[in-house]
Amino acid sequence: MKSVVFIFSAAILLASPGAAAQSDAFAEELEAGTADTSASATNDPWEGFNRKMFAVNNVLDEAIVVPAAKVYRATTHKKQRKGIRNLLANARAPFTFVNDILQGEFKRAGDTASRFVVNTTIGFGGMGDPAARMGIEPHTEDFGQTLAVWGLDSGPYLYLPFFGPSTLRDGFGMATETVADPVFWLRTDAASYTRYARTGATALSVREPLLEPLADIKENSLDYYASVRSFYLQSRRREIANGQTVFDDLPDIGGFDDFDELDELLEEDLAEDDLADVLSEDDQ
Amino acid sequence: MFSLKNFRSICVGAFAAAALSSPTVALADEPAESYIGAILVEAEPVLNAETEDAVLDGIADLVDKHVDMRRVALFTLGQYARQMTAEQRDEYLPLFKQYATIVYQNALSNYSGQRLEVTGSIDRSERDIIVNSKLADPNPGDPFADAVIQWRVYRSKDGDMAVVDAGADNVWLAIEQRSQFTSVIANNGGGATGIDALIAQMRKQVGG
Numbered sequence: 001m002k003s004v005v006f007i008f009s010a011a012i013l014l015a016s017p018g019a020a021a022q023s024d025a026f027a028e029e030l031e032a033g034t035a036d037t038s039a040s041a042t043n044d045p046w047e048g049f050n051r052k053m054f055a056v057n058n059v060l061d062e063a064i065v066v067p068a069a070k071v072y073r074a075t076t077h078k079k080q081r082k083g084i085r086n087l088l089a090n091a092r093a094p095f096t097f098v099n100d101i102l103q104g105e106f107k108r109a110g111d112t113a114s115r116f117v118v119n120t121t122i123g124f125g126g127m128g129d130p131a132a133r134m135g136i137e138p139h140t141e142d143f144g145q146t147l148a149v150w151g152l153d154s155g156p157y158l159y160l161p162f163f164g165p166s167t168l169r170d171g172f173g174m175a176t177e178t179v180a181d182p183v184f185w186l187r188t189d190a191a192s193y194t195r196y197a198r199t200g201a202t203a204l205s206v207r208e209p210l211l212e213p214l215a216d217i218k219e220n221s222l223d224y225y226a227s228v229r230s231f232y233l234q235s236r237r238r239e240i241a242n243g244q245t246v247f248d249d250l251p252d253i254g255g256f257d258d259f260d261e262l263d264e265l266l267e268e269d270l271a272e273d274d275l276a277d278v279l280s281e282d283d284q
Numbered sequence: 285m286f287s288l289k290n291f292r293s294i295c296v297g298a299f300a301a302a303a304l305s306s307p308t309v310a311l312a313d314e315p316a317e318s319y320i321g322a323i324l325v326e327a328e329p330v331l332n333a334e335t336e337d338a339v340l341d342g343i344a345d346l347v348d349k350h351v352d353m354r355r356v357a358l359f360t361l362g363q364y365a366r367q368m369t370a371e372q373r374d375e376y377l378p379l380f381k382q383y384a385t386i387v388y389q390n391a392l393s394n395y396s397g398q399r400l401e402v403t404g405s406i407d408r409s410e411r412d413i414i415v416n417s418k419l420a421d422p423n424p425g426d427p428f429a430d431a432v433i434q435w436r437v438y439r440s441k442d443g444d445m446a447v448v449d450a451g452a453d454n455v456w457l458a459i460e461q462r463s464q465f466t467s468v469i470a471n472n473g474g475g476a477t478g479i480d481a482l483i484a485q486m487r488k489q490v491g492g
Contacts, residue, residue, distance in 0.1 A: 042463060209427075216390065222485045223464045223471075230463035231455055238454040247408050253359045253438065253448045253458060 043156050044229065050159035054225050057161060061207075069207040083127040085205050089138065090119050090126025091198065095177055099141035103149045108242075111136050139242065143180075144173030148240045157229055165232035312405045316413040316437045319445045321402045323350055324417060331396050339396055340389045347388045352438060352446035353381045356458050359448075362466040367475050375483050382490040387457055391450065395419065398426075400433060413437040428452075 044050065072081075093116040100109035115131040115138060123130050132138060147169050148154070155168030163174065178184055183191050183198075221227040237249070323346065330342030357380040358365045368376065399420040407413045415435045422429035436449035436456070449458040468485060469478030 220387065220390065220489070221464060222482070222489060223467045226464045226467035227460055230460040234455040234459060235453070243453075247406050247414055250408065250456070251359075251459065251462075252412065253355060253436065 042229065042233070043154070045156050046158065050157060050229075051225055053159045053161050054228070057159070057164065060162075065203060065207050066211065069204055069211055072204045073208050073211070081205065081208065084201060086119070086123070086129050087126045088198070088202055088205055089140070090116065090123070092140065095143075095180075096139070096141045099143060099146045102143075102146045103141065105141075105242075108139060108141075111139070140239075142170075142173055143176045144170030145240050147173055154233075154236075157233065159229075165228055167233075167236075170236070311407050313407045313413040313415075313437075314405075316407075316415055316439070316445060317402050317405045319437060320405075320415040320417065320435050320447075323447070324400045324402065327392075328399050331392070331398060336393070336396075339393055343389045343392050344385050347385050350447045351384070351388070352448050353377070353384060355438065355446070356384065356448055357381070360458055360462040360465050361469075361479075362462050364466060364469050364475070364479060368479055369476060372476070372479050372483065376479070376486075379483060379486045379490060383486055384457075384461070386490065387461070388450070391452075391457065394428065395433075398422070403432075411439045413439065 076084075093112055097109055097112040097116070100106070100112055115136050118131040118134065118136070119126045119129055122128075129138070144167075152169050154170065158166045158168050158171050160166050160171060163171070166174065183195055217227050217231075218224050238244075327342075327346055330339060330346060333339045333342055354377060357377050360380065361368065361376075400417045401420045403416045403418050405413055405415045413436075415437055417433045417435065418431065419426065419428055419433075431452050432454075434451045434454070434456075435447055436451070436458075437445050438448045439445050449456050451457060451459075465482055468482045469475075472478040472481030
């Protein structure tokens with residue numbers, strides 16, 4: 001669960017016919033009971049490409065990012081890391097503000113603007129978060145979320161080298177924000193330095209708290225790629241809903257009514273097996 | 285015979301019924317909240333047990349008692365549940381129980397030394413309820429301080445309740461497991477062959 005919470009908070013980084021002798025009616029019942037018609041059904045037509053990129057990223061992660069994140073952890077204090085997280089979040093505030101406006105969330109845009117002013121001034125340029133203590137809670141928005149609010153479907157899952165899990169829509173959102181960033185267009189040494197420093201600091205700051213949770217997931221998962229995909233897509237839906245409990249598009253766990261019939265059928269099936277066992281014993 | 289007063293109460297009743305039956309209105313389900321509340325009370329001494337082993341054993345007992353493993357096990361196979369032979373099912377069901385118990389142990393032991401309390405519920409239907417909870421007195425800076433820890437409750441036709449999934453901040457374990465399992469099956473030839481591959485991998489994973 002720790003992993004789940006962290007993945008959520010840091011989703012930006014990552015992300016034949018049966019042999020059973022079953023009657024057609026039984027097969028249909030099972031299908032009704034287990035078919036996934038929910039919006040959470042996985043849309044991953046580019047799985048082959050995505051898995052290759054996932055493998056590439058994992059090599060880079062193990063070779064460079066994880067060792068660097070461990071050094072970062074060893075050489076800084078928890079409070080310093082918190083300060084850096086705040087600083088990076090504060091630097092993102094203008095993007096969140098624009099996206100709040102584009103989504104028509106004026107109250108949240110006001111929160112973002114107030115937080116930016118308060119934290120940049122009395123929060124020492126954003127290292128501290130006095131705004132939260134005043135009761136103005138942080139939130140983030142990005143252009144991918146805005147496109148979702150405008151009604152654009154996520155499109156296929158897309159695992160990007162360096163950037164991690166995404167979708168076609170959210171990848172497009174990321175690209176749009178990259179070119180909308182003034183620092184991207186400035187070709188001075190200072191701008192380049194800012195760009196590299198910010199990218200590096202963001203990578204370390206996001207990866208460091210994920211060291212244990214991701215290692216846990218990797219160890220316990222039968223398919224690490226599928227686990228990361230599911231965690232990313234699930235947490236992303238909640239971000240788009242601005243943290244509200246999302247429940248309409250959850251799959252039924254066993255289609256409930258259908259599932260009761262399925263269960264009865266399975267029980268009957270089980271009873272037949274038992275009968276078969278008994279019969280075979282009689283034969284012996 | 286048909287007084288104005290009667291008419292008015294009928295109108296009020298009709299409005300209330302319309303409001304209640306509107307599909308966009310999700311209601312709290314108090315019996316489900318009490319059901320989870322009682323489990324969380326039962327979990328308190330478990331999470332505060334002296335040794336780590338005692339915590340893990342206690343969680344396994346709670347899972348055994350309250351989680352409808354058979355239902356979850358079949359759910360996590362997705363469309364492949366219908367392609368399973370009786371032999372495969374007999375192998376898969378106990379393996380899934382072992383696997384899912386370990387997942388619950390990993391997840392819930394994060395709350396060692398803490399107490400969870402119910403904060404509300406949402407009914408997707410009369411049979412399918414999400415109960416929300418959170419840490420009662422989180423330590424300052426606790427990474428889970430603001431997390432919403434969620435329980436999916438299934439109510440049978442007879443009114444019996446059972447837990448079918450757990451999640452944090454809308455990220456659900458059984459949904460993630462289904463994503464893994466269907467992926468393993470599909471990438472190993474699908475159907476009965478794929479299910480055999482899944483069973484073999486699960487056996488390796490739980491060390492059985």
